[in-house]
Amino acid sequence: MSAATLSPMERLPAPPPSSPSLAVAPVAAMSAPAADLPPSRPIIDIDHVDFFYGQSQALHDVSLRLDEKKVTAFIGPSGCGKSTLLRCLNRMNDLIDGARVAKGSIRIRGIDIHAPAVDVIELRKRVGMVFQKSNPFPKSIYENITYGLRLQGVKDKGRLDAVVEKSLRGAALWDEVKDRLHASGLGLSGGQQQRLCIARAIAVEPDIILMDEPCSALDPISTSKVEELIHELKKEFTIVIVTHNMQQAARCSDQTAFFYLGRLIEFAATRTIFMNPSNPQTEAYVSGRFG
């Protein structure tokens, strides 16, 4: 994502000329939702965001509005900025020295998350995250799930037990682990670990769950389980998922945003992106001709 890797590509003739106008076009379309999307209110409003890692710009003027209780997929080739944008949404980028939003704003339920009054800890309670590599804590399954609640000071055993069961059922893991809740989370298989991480994220009852390539380290069976889970979860949560897997985006998401070189190229209903993209670059990417 450094300037050195970006600049030579930007000199290529193919992408630039039409992209700015096209990037704006879908956003304009969003305000009057497309015919194939039922109307719903936006929960995340990303408004003309420029993002920098030190000197190198990772996002250029990205604008997006994501709907509540929908699954939105971010797709694009490596280094296109989709993960960066995802990590902006719960300010995980704060952990990286020199990373900053230089221009524009991100509003969640109308509140600018970069405003000085925003408590980033509160924000992260509302916006949960599941990472690329499953990362359960080296603690028991039970402690993993109750971690977030205990941070909030919940000590009531009954409530914690209830949340553990609810979250594990929510993550379709309950039947597999109900007999060994106090065994280490690291003893589970890769797919189970990832579902444990999802259970851990939903235990604090966030509004939004961010998923950063949640299946890239999983085998096909585990992957399909997580995808089914995403389908279930969208009844209660707004989900944003970054994926490299085009079929996955097509299967699980309601809307898809295509990024390239730090720019939003196209954003529309998933069916539109895959069946009838308006931008030739999007078409080239989803049909596997580049990326």
Add this chain to the structure above:
Amino acid sequence: MASTRIPPSPETQADATPAATSAGFLANKARFRFFGLTLDGCIKAFFGGNAVVAVLVLTLITIFLFKEGGGFFAQNRANLQIYRQAGLEYVDFIRAQTTGHTALTHELSDLRLRQFHRLTEAGKSLAEANAALAGFDEFANQFGDAIIPLRGLLSDLTETATALKSKFATTENLKIARQQLLAAGKTAEADKIVISEVNFDAELKPLLGTLPAYQAASAETAAKITAALTVKPALPTPELQARLEQFKMLAAAYVADFPAVEKNLRAWDYRQPVPFFRSITSFIFGRDWIAQSSWQEWYGILPLFVGSLMVSFVALLFAVPLGIGAAIYINQLASPAEQRIVKPCIEFISAIPSVVLGFFGVIFLGENLRLLSQQSWLAWVPGFPFSERLNILTAGCLLALIAVPTIFTLAEDSLNNVPRAFKEASFALGASRLQTIIKVIVPASLSGIISAVLLGLGRVIGETMVVLLCAGNRIAIPDFTAGLAVITQPVHTMTGLIAQEMGEVPVGSIGRHALFMIGLVLFFLSLLINWLAQKIVRRYRIAID
């Protein structure tokens, strides 16, 4: 090289002589040879040799320690044997009796001193105070004089026993001299040495013959003490009066013990052999380390062992919070600029020669701690004020400085090994920095931190120069009845004693072998600590792929 130029048919190849084939290989390979080794072989041999040397040195050290230390137990047994044969043991029964009396007299003088202070503080003049204590003084004098008959007997007996012991030593020396002459083939000269074996039976007669005298003396002492106790001297201060009552009970118990001493004396038999295990137990559990004494040498490691442990414990008390705290700060909270400054500074501490630290302790820290302890606003600290500037606390403070870099570096390493993913997951669940550190990062690196502490302990126990200079070098088990104040007492340590005495003990002497035994104990202690540290790291390491 015809065979290389003309591609041979399978038949000719099969027929080719071995010489021709090897000549073909030699032409390619014979570039460099050293003692028949190729360059690769040489390099391998060099590195392999280095590894072998390390193992070899360790083995040699172990063998050496065992060889030198192993002779100790036999010698110590002989040492204990002569202690019995020459009647020193017998005399020490009586000596213990008089020592008990001495301790009681100290208590009495302490009581008097306190009472005297109270009286003068209350505004009495010296004469008035002395007058008020006249009754007490009479009692104290009576009690003190009661021991005189016993003490007289004791000093006679001591002379007898010492004379017998030195006689035996002389005979032993003569025997050794003769054997050396015989070994050198000088039979004539060897025959000139006349050895008269010590007849313990005869020599001990006068000693054992004093039993009736002892009985008389002991009875007299008991009678005098009992008589003294019937007097009821009163002390004006109730608190001290209570202590006096307690003293009377102790004194009564002391007198009641006299028959037991007599029973010991009667049962004592110099012919009874000293079992070998006594040699070992007297080393491990012995409370005295008295080398080069005109009376009896004792080699009990307990005071040194306790000294080493106390000093190390105090050092860890300071070093563990400091080292781990600094590691957490530097690894998790500090800015890169702070890391660049603080890390090398802490690591540099380990570069300071320990003798310099010890010097600093003697000249500066010990004296200033002493002055600090005498500040009245610090009087609440246990052990303050103290007057010995070299003590457990001084040595412990400096040793902490030595342990901090070890603990810091290893703990920081293990914090560093915690995967970033744990930290991110914790933050993503809404944890603050502090919560993440306490609930995720420290638990995940706990095994590394514990082993860092253990290795710090190993570093501290083996440290020599600082404790030799700063621990006070008094060979005695510190008085734990003082509570926490125990840390302001001087001690001697295992390492310190070896360094102090190794240059002064003659080769082959029991003292030298005893020092090697301490070395062995240290060796195994370090081995144990290192083994534990490794085991903990392996056992509790988190499986991170």
